[in-house]
Amino acid sequence: MTAPGSITYLPDCDNVTYEKPVTFVNITPWNDVHHTPGTHIVAFAAETITTFATGDIIGAFTQTGLCAGMVAFTENGAGLVLSGDDIHTTSTDGFVSDELISYGLFRPSTGETFDLKVDYDPNLDNSGLFHFNSMSAITNVKMSAISVSEIYEGSIHIYPNPSPGIFNIEGVAGKAEITIFNAFGEEVLYKDMASPGQVDLTGQPKGIYFIRITTEKGMHFEKLVVN
Known part of the structure; x- marks a missing residue:
């Protein structure tokens, strides 16, 4: 504040309840994502929604195979926050600038893993490369199955x-x-x-x-x- 003023507190503060934030549980074959300060946002346009099923998990990967962004798809869509490499740590924990972004999908209902080929909105960052503090939007997705994660083909x-x-x-x-x-x-x-x-x-x-x-x-x- 730059001038004298007052603060009004809400009544009955003792009755305010705290709701525990939702914690995402990694059920994929991929590594846990290390969240870093430098990010690149990737949104999925409405026209891509029919490609995915509720519960699908989308991952973004560096060229060394490190998962540096992960989100569960819901009926409301999905948006990925990609983590850049943190220069203050000794290990590589995200994308470096101008690194190519690869995408994958894990489907918990079947254990299948898919490779995703994407097209970008030309009105945003459409280079397909990671850039700090940038934003991209995916307008088209093509899926191809690449593996099944240790499926037990018994008589369950x-x-x-x-x-x-x-x-x-x-x-x-x-x-x-x-x-x-x-x-x-x-x-x-x-x-x-x-x-x-x-x-x-x-x-x-x-x-x-x-x-x-x-x-x-x-x-x-x-x-x-x-x-």
Whole structure:
């Protein structure tokens, strides 16, 4: 303030509640992103929305394969914040200036990984290179499957699906770790289980979830619908 004044506080401050911020859980085969001060924003235009499915996770990669930007796609779209290399650290933790940006997609419902080829909006930074404090918009995306992440091709059966919240799981050989994520990539349930078993999502909102079943033979991914 440059002149005398007063501050008015809201009444009943003791009743103000704090809501814990949403934490993104990395369920991809990629490294965790190290967030740095220098960034490049990449938006996905409305016309690209039909390319993706809710729950898809989009990553941006340096030319050495480091994931330096990651976001879960929702029905409202997605925007990537790419991290530049922090000169104050000894390791490379992001893009360097003028480095080519590569994109990939991980689909939790199937465990598939896709390579993304993109076109940029010519009215913004459309070089395809990382620039500090810059912004780009992607107007077109082409996907090509490149791998399946350790999928366990057993006889796992999850039913009923859709369900009001109770899902039965059969066909898991031995012990398994069960992890369930919502459409935003947030972990909502974790448990150890031996087949046959059951998971209970009756306390969760209706919508789409993804289950990851991890055994010594690999991983099984499947989409669950709570109706």
